[in-house]
Amino acid sequence: MLERNIGGGSTVGLWRISTDALAGSRFVVSPMAETVAGLAAFGGQHPTSASQREWLATHLPPFRDRWGADPFALPFLHTAIRPRWIADFLVKPPRTAAPTFAEELRALADTADAEARAQIAEDLDRPMPPVLLEPGLVGRAVELVDWVWRHTVEPDWPRRRRVFEADIVARTERLSGGGWAAVLDGMRPGMRWLGDGRLQINTYDYPPRDITGSRLLFLPTTGPRGWVAWEEPGDVHAIVYPCTGWLADPGARRPPAALARLIGPVRAEVLTLLAAPKSTTQLVALTGHGLGSVGGHLRVLLDAGLVRRRRSGRSVLYYRTPLGEALAAPR
Template sequence: MTLHIEVGADDLGASRFAISPITQVVAALLVLSGRISSWAARPWADRNRGRLHAMCEAEPDLAALISILGARGYNPDFIAPPPQGSTSTFPQDLAAVRETPAVRARQEVARVFEGRALPDKVVRIFDSPDPVGRFTHALSLAWEEFVAPDWDRMRTILQRDIAHRADQLITEGWDGVLSELAPTIRWHPQASGAVIEVSGMLHERRVLRKGGILYLPNVFDGLWFCWDEPWHNAVVYPADGAAALWPTAASHHPATAHLIPLIGRSRALILTNMDGPITTTQLTRALRMSLGAVGDHLSVLRKSGLVEGTRTGRAVVYRRTRLGDALLAGSAAD
């Protein structure tokens, strides 16, 4: 399944990067609820997952918000609207959510369930006098509990990521930027613009609406898109360097300690870091190793049959083989 997005030349020039606090809230909830996995944030998720469950028991609005996330690859856009400028505050983001008409919110939530009946907890919200206000309340709870305490450090990671992408844009163009944005994204330049190809998404071809694309980094490995009116076109992608937020992440995988005597610490960290497809550059930033060292270790792991690499555009994407998965599973069970 592959999504194809046709982007015009004018839209490339109008594209930019921005920081969205409310995007971090939604991405955090996706991780804590198990909709997506984040290797870097695993220690944080393990500490906070129980707290989320307890909050959902006490706060039905939060439980309803969780229930509409990540179903069949679509998230309602109104719960994390793309910002108007290059940065925003959480109160500004929340005000944008608050302005969503209830009819629009219900349409987006209904799309999540694709014709199936809405859960009772969601129906109760939409039967109330102020459904959007209740979702806003749930987002505020999640912000205060899971994002606000670390927001200054998160924002620093996001700013560094954007600075890196800006430098890369100058030296390599959009080809270089998108080849490293996420392992599942490919970039195909054309005379009239380009086609962005995203694997693992619903199979469709879309022509981008005018206005360019907002690229929004997040520290929780979330990857999703906003294409529908009235929202600005946006791509939410995993920020580089997020592992620095949780220093224990590199050795947190339960198999790491058992693999170190067998293949060495660095190779064990690389192997356990491959929860999904990943590039050499992403491994370098996540594990704070040199590019040469990561390349050497990947070469050994490839020759041993534990990982495999596939060229995607200008980048090579690595993933564990079945043998690599089996080795991890056996080590984690010991």
């Protein structure tokens, strides 16, 4: 898709959306979306985020060891995932509220070779690599996608899922305070809520797409731009967007070792995460600790004068005091 996936196969600049569709939209954490973002990073034809570059430093050497000499992998990546393009069958919107990777991989595997080949070929400005014309295209793509998931994403998936869930909490809280414009504006580069049922997906000059009656999903990833996707007849549309930077950057969340020894590892983690104000719910999602545990540690940090709190709309946000800033500063 052109800018439909980093836009997906069709190109769009504006979606017309009903109030009911917007009100019924939901955030979904998709293992496949994050895996495809990793495939795009391995392919090297899309921009990468800071967290992806750190991830590539670790995983690119073993990826090259396994797939560098494979006759299929790199031609596939460089053709199915091009600048402003990802073939539709790689980015099907999830059909459940909490999809597993196995479910999403089965949906990919159900694609016929001819359909996948047609999607790859759409707007392709060069001949299709001969290896992609051979039988078994989708099966080989499934093998590659599954390897990337198992070896580079799944080991870190619990942390990533918490990061995405915290991002969703932050955006949901923003919705309660500022409406859909506060959530959608800047969700991904070029995206804006224009009002009157109009959602600008990107800044490209393409005919609008009417998604009235469709379900709308928002999927966070660690990629820097995201994409949009749908399956015909178009009853589900998805917007894949970059997770908020300070959440997606693993280095920004590691507490100093000395601080962990001084006040304990969980309190040090909470204090480090408060580099920007956060609610208790966000901290629970980020840390994976229970509400009672996080609340108890916040009370200790409050009593010690390391954090303060303030109300923002319906949420209570915690933030570091100057003393907390000094303690949490990297050494």
